[in-house]
Amino acid sequence: MQGHKLFQIFTGKFNVLKTPYMVTGSVASIVYGEPRLTHDIDIVITIPVSLIEKFQHSFPKDEFYFPPVEVLKNEILRDNRGHCNIIHNSSGFKADIYFAGNNDFQHWALENVRNIDFRGEAMLIAPVEYVITKKLEFYKEGKAQKHIKDIKSMLENSREIINFDLLNKFITKFGLVEEWKLCN
Template sequence: MPEADLIELFAKPLAELGIPYLITGSVAATLYGEPRATHDIDLVVTLRSQDAGRIERAFPASRFYVPPEEVIELEARRSERGHFNIIHTESGLKADVFLAGRDALHAWAFENARSYAISGFRASVAPPEYVIVRKLEFYREGRSEKHLRDIRSMLAVSGAELDREALLDWIRRRNLGAEWAEAERGVE
């Protein structure tokens, strides 16, 4: 299972060092919806600029490409949209690391995280409402249909379990009504 490999390679080292993280993106969408192939994992991480060296400890240069500590520090100083990649050099598998910053949606996701037993440890996974909102944002930015497919799959499989009030509140706050209507049109 490629998702288990991604979780083992990228989420487990963060957990072992006590770095707060959430699994999100297509890997999380697969947990709440139907499986689909992916070669990367999206993680939201809480990291202060002075903690950038912890990333290098979690992902040693002998096995991973990690941006220079200065780059991670710069990204961690952003109040929003901080981002960097980590690549497992042997397999080419990649983690897109998004930094929580001061974004209220990220804070809400950490407060409402789910825990799943995956790859021999308890993995922290973003709540489905967060995953949907972020996929709507990514859809708005790039118009990639894969985001709508993931959302529709999540609605079909886990729709009854969603906190609709929280979901619709975040959709309103992020001005994603048009994208949400488009996603809902394709749900059977």
């Protein structure tokens, strides 16, 4: 199965459910930057506890590993950093699902997603300013050079759509000025 079709295995379900979501992480950096290998897709969603079972039923047990409902409830109710994994059994492709919780930055990003056509498939992508900011945070935490490389690629390929005033506001707010200097 082609890579972009693997993305659709997950994003297509969210489109049908009309669950607010956004693709972020390496897949978003591929969209805004340049292609590279990835083994998963990162998706931020907001979903009420009342829809957990409907959410679970859209990923059939014979096709997907899906966490138990109780685990989902606990993760959705976390104020910050709630998450779970959903795995497509036949391909082994994984979606890292992050629940927005009370994270204002994620809610801002969800309100400002870009609806794109990615190789013929509809996909909601996090704003480039969000993706760059999160990549800077991840670099600060773990010093993985791939994040700096992804940011430089996004700056090179998507400069015309980046709101640098807004991006600089986020960089300052989250204490990422030193990390940002590595990207320029």
